[in-house]
Amino acid sequence: MTQHPGFGPDLAEVFGPAAQDGGPELIQLLTPEGERVEHHDFRFDPGAGVDEAETIRGFYRDMVLTRRIDTEATALQRHGELGIWAQLLGQEAAQVGAGRALRPQDYVFPTYREHGVAWCRGLDPLKLLGLFRGVDQGSWDPAERNFGLYTIVIGAQTLHAVGYAMGVQRDGAVGTGEPDRDTAVVAHFGDGASSQGDVNEAFIFAASYNAPVVFFCQNNQWAISEPIERQTRIPLYQRALGFGFPGVRVDGNDVLATYAVTQAALQRAREGQGPTLIEAYTYRMGAHTTTDDPTRYRLSEDVERWKLRDPIARVQVYLKRNGLADEAFFAAVAQEADELGVHLREGCKAMPDPAPLSMFDHVYSELTDELTAQRDGYAAYLDTFEVSAGSTTEGAAR
Amino acid sequence: MTQHPGFGPDLAEVFGPAAQDGGPELIQLLTPEGERVEHHDFRFDPGAGVDEAETIRGFYRDMVLTRRIDTEATALQRHGELGIWAQLLGQEAAQVGAGRALRPQDYVFPTYREHGVAWCRGLDPLKLLGLFRGVDQGSWDPAERNFGLYTIVIGAQTLHAVGYAMGVQRDGAVGTGEPDRDTAVVAHFGDGASSQGDVNEAFIFAASYNAPVVFFCQNNQWAISEPIERQTRIPLYQRALGFGFPGVRVDGNDVLATYAVTQAALQRAREGQGPTLIEAYTYRMGAHTTTDDPTRYRLSEDVERWKLRDPIARVQVYLKRNGLADEAFFAAVAQEADELGVHLREGCKAMPDPAPLSMFDHVYSELTDELTAQRDGYAAYLDTFEVSAGSTTEGAAR
Amino acid sequence: MSGQKVTLAKALNMGLRKAMEDDPKVLVMGEDVGKLGGVFRITDGLQKDFGEDRVIDSPLAESGIVGTAVGMALRGYRPVVEIQFDGFVYPAYDQIVCQVAKMHYRSQGRSKMPMVIRIPFGGGIGAVEHHSESPEAQFAHTPGLKVVACSNPVDGYWMIQQAIACDDPVIFLEPKRQYHADKAELDDSEAPEPLFASRVVRRGADATLLAYGPTVKTALNAAAAAADEGRSLEVIDLRTLSPLDMAPVYESVRRTGRAVVVHEAHVNLGLGAELSARITEECFYSLEAPVLRVGGFDTPYPPSRIEEEFLPDLDRVLDAVDRSFGF
Amino acid sequence: MSGQKVTLAKALNMGLRKAMEDDPKVLVMGEDVGKLGGVFRITDGLQKDFGEDRVIDSPLAESGIVGTAVGMALRGYRPVVEIQFDGFVYPAYDQIVCQVAKMHYRSQGRSKMPMVIRIPFGGGIGAVEHHSESPEAQFAHTPGLKVVACSNPVDGYWMIQQAIACDDPVIFLEPKRQYHADKAELDDSEAPEPLFASRVVRRGADATLLAYGPTVKTALNAAAAAADEGRSLEVIDLRTLSPLDMAPVYESVRRTGRAVVVHEAHVNLGLGAELSARITEECFYSLEAPVLRVGGFDTPYPPSRIEEEFLPDLDRVLDAVDRSFGF
Ligand SMILES: Cc1ncc(C[n+]2csc(CCOP(=O)(O)OP(=O)(O)O)c2C)c(N)n1
């Protein structure tokens, strides 16, 4: 095969999928073995006057509780209390690192899997279950915690994030230097989503307007059954280079590195330096959702290998080995997780089904005459079953 | 403003829009002054045993005739013979360079402006007029010259090109080493189009399947009234890097360089080395279309500056100065252009309107009963005017 | 401005300007809406007066335009999006039907989506393919969207302001071949009619013509021609396509006993189908004939040299009226 | 295979396999169609047997999938595209309505577009939003597309093969909640009915129920319940939604004088509107009552815990029949 000079080296070969551990570009501050390491550009800084160990204990607690949300929800699905659940097992550090780097005024556009970010935003995790139980399509007020509703159509929310960030610019809430005012926006999405036109258009709009947005991609290596290689042949973070803004790859199983990198990217955004793409390199340890069967398409060896990089274990080892947390602390967190479990189990089962007629609410800001007629007609129809129960058809049993 | 290490230099600053002349990365083999120059990676090679001067004279002829198609069509529009015309003035070298690099088996997916490529493919230019006259929506058989129909929805054809190229792969027509068999596909599009989701998805699919496709972007600096800066803040050819395949910027007003670069990229594709993005750096000297008024949004100075880089003039100077063409040659080409003009004027005016009932043809491969009924009903309705002309309403005059 | 005679294009421009003056949260976005003022000049001069932050030239990507407008709306802005031509709304279709239409519903009313998507629609200007489409039925079929069509300068001026003031997303259809067709007097002192109301634009007794956007004029011309022959046709300008305002329609058809719907969209599953179904349900015993439909044929939009054959015209409307009387 | 009892899911799988065996130009593409065999396992085992070149896992981008399929079709292949769920067809909407639908027309018949776009559609499986949509009306409104819906395993097996053999693009709707609902016997020796034909699936005299896809079963159940009460309902499985096969419908309604259309799509501008309009036009003097429509309400698809309230069921169908008799 002739080499054609002028087109540069074969990038696929240069960067190829070979780098299974994330490659040399992976930003790491805490190894899988629980060792702190230095990085020339990024360091973990919980903020002036904040106790570092306490912050890391906080991360640990966040991750344990996030994982508990996940396992409880998975169990609730198995027991028929949820229709489906999108598991985040293995992605706790990516989400807690990203979530804890936020300031209150920052705004988050999640996918359907950001339970850990939701936790950091202070949402009652019970609220996350409604969508999966089928009683609502998002039960929290996005404006209350600056945390958008879950978005299921892949990639759509990344454009919303850019538009929101353009609104932030128009509000003059960028680059003022006031810590409580300058605002960044985070768009979450997955490795698979990176192939959607919308996500690439989001990159283009963000670059064109220099919008204060951080694209936070959790590359968990899979889009349902499709491996990352189907979506890109070079490391995903490099996608940003083609659009003219920086991209970095961080160890998504390292909560310290994820925090540090996200914080720096958010700060760039708030200061008016524009968008950044963060690829949080991680792994989906569970199935895509509770209805998925990953044994059909991936090797258990891979999963085993990634178990060694568990995001929680390494923080635990670090805290223990360095005497930064005692048994009482770990017991307390475990206890808290159990309580959260009870809260979720009881709360979920107690969630009432919506009233049938609520179906007609909120289609528009006011019920139209058309819909009023439809609703009233349906209500009258339902009433016939009340009075004539058992009289006509089996449907009377409804 | 704090600098945030780790995110690399500000790419927008590094590459910024400052480079109005195309920047140092511009591949050029013939200067605006008509001087041949060397490039370390690309050289002009018309093929073994082919006379170089004859080839360049051929390019000159192609460009002159292409320009004549354009000016004639513009005039025809002014005289009401065409509804609209998309002018290519200034883009002749980009199109002839790209068009002449093709082999017969290669397949081209054009936009609405590739009149010069169509010319190189051997299409009777009269066929291009039908769409703009409003008598058809593309009147040539794409399979006959491997030249697809014009596509008006921005970017849509780039995906078609990738799919076609995937078909080529499945036919085993890549990397066999047989010059008449190995096939490349070209997707044409504009700088504005680079923002469409479809174009970016085309990049993703092409990279993912290593499809034998050349993305040929004529950056004519404008998408109607919007300058290139609205679409990208770094040079457009670098977009490819984010997707893991090479991108190059060629002087699109230099037919030799465009030919050389396209030829090399096509060859890469045919050999199975996958996609390439070529940014042909050029300028839309005319209006977007005959209905556009560019004085509303751009400076005449810019246009004047670009006049100095006219793609035809430099070849003419080169041929003359080096004694590679005599006055007889130039006169013959001018004569040919005049004949082409007559052909277009007469042919265009003679183009009949389609028969009203032809509207129902080809909706499906066979006329459905539904459409038969609609057509027959309409035919019967039309017949009533024949027999009862003038009897009922003014419409009878139709 | 009272007494000024303006075209639809100018009226829309003035309406947009008024809305931007009245509410600093109103933004205009789209391709070429800035310096150029849009290919139809509907946004002419707005960027000059309101700045690049409020009149935003966007990258060439319709999904991106609508998708970012969603984000701006969530931030409290009221984006007015221009789609350059009807046929180019489809790259944004997903954002419109899955995001814009559903945001208020799925958030249980917490997230409002006050967005206007302006679409110059319909044929008759001799354009190439994709420039003459009538996509309204698809949007009207989508709960959560409101869909309106203006037909004249006075409506254009008021309806665009009302649509912008509406807290729901509005697909705002502008009959492009009417942009410069007729002039009408604007009178700012008169209160406008409500946005989501149909209007009887000509009284008649023998049959009812239902039209909107570009076909209102066709229907009025047909009614005038019919009058010469002694047939009295009532014409209703629907104005709102979703929700439909059926009360005046039922009232009219109950009186006339006959209805003909006229639109440029394909007949199959066009608005005429829904109107026919509803009228038949509500006015069953008043109907002397089935509701008849005159529209674009069920073919792709043809080359412009025969678009007049495709589009409903006065004669085809009168032919349908004749057929109605033939029942 | 004769005598085998299979589900709709299995029948579709077998039909796809048969089509791939019969014609090497047939390709299958989509998200997760390879190793996983699709989220519904409709393509189960196909990649193993036909290889990665013919059963193509695609990047996560629906416009990309359909757009590249257009190119493959132009190269002479017959792509069968899987859209994972109904609600995810919209990113591909532009390619479908502007490119796939128009290619044959605009090329004056020179470029064929033999593509099948398979869409699991409709509700009833307790899924989250965007997973239970009924997008058929939008496609049926688009000239150049053909739209069919299967309702049972035997039809699934044959119709998918016929759709693949068809030279026109076919939107192929699969009622996802029927995938594993019932089994039926496949008999390869029997020649199938034509693809674009409706079928009377239950004879009756008093009223006609029109259904397709998931609601055929609902209609049949309603007819069975009505029979217990002495009312004889005819049920027609439309099968083809564009073109519509109206002859059996007209024949039936002329006999029964009453028609009720049942679909999951929103009533407003759903197929029922078109059926109502056409039936009323053609059978005006035979109708004892207006055509009535039972469908999804004109709200976004609600949370799954109340989807049964949204979806037409046996009782709502019988209620409509009652109302028809009330006229
Ligand atoms: C537009 C669209 N197409 C398809 C789907 C179905 N789907 C849901 S999740 C998923 C894979 C997403 O992969 P990725 O972006 O990597 O996110 P992850 O699930 O791994 O977090 C697919 C194909 C969808 N939700 N939306």
Ligand SMILES: Cc1ncc(C[n+]2csc(CCOP(=O)(O)OP(=O)(O)O)c2C)c(N)n1
């Ligand atoms: C999807 C879509 N949106 C909008 C348009 C209207 N339009 C036609 S050409 C054009 C600008 C295209 O610019 P570019 O891609 O740079 O190509 P050029 O016209 O400069 O050759 C626009 C916006 C279109 N044809 N298709």
Ligand SMILES: [Mg+2]
């Ligand atoms: Mg993933």
Ligand SMILES: [Mg+2]
């Ligand atoms: Mg351009």
